Amino acid sequence: MDQWVGQLFRSIDSKDSDAFVSYLTEDAKFKFGNGDVVEGRQKIRDAVANFFGTIEGLHHDVINIWEVPGTVLTELQVTYTRKDGRKVAVPCMNLFGMEGAKIRDYKIFIDMAPVYAP
DSSP states (O other): OOHHHHHHHHHHTTTTTTHHHHTTTEEEEEEETTSOOSSHHHHHHHHHHHHHSSSSEEEEEEEEEEEEETTTEEEEEEEEEEETEEEEEEEEEEEEEEEETTTEEEEEEEEOOOHHOO
8 A cells, every 4th residue: 555655655656647637536625624515526626726837846855655455544744835935844644545545535734825915
C-alpha cells in the first residue's frame, strides 16, 4: 500500500490531473476540504486541473497510512507553493473509500485558508 499511495501523491505533486484520476473509479466522488462533492472521473479531473492552476506547486509528505477493509487513511503534511513563490505547509488527512484497487470515494480534510491568505 505504501508504494501505491506514494505513486498517487507523486501524480498529484506533478500536477498531472490525468494520472491522478487514473486512481479513481469512473463514478468516483471527490470532496476537497469544505468544497462541494464532485462526481465522475472527468468532472473530478477538470476540478483538480482548475485547482492546480491556482498554485505554483505542491508536495505531499506522508506521515502515516492506515488500511482497513475497504478504506485507506493517510495523514500528510502538504507544502503548497503559492503563485507569489511563498511556501505554506498544512496538515491534511485523506480518506479513500476503495473499490478493489481504485478509489470510489475520496475525501480530503484540510484547511486551505493559510494557502490563500494575503
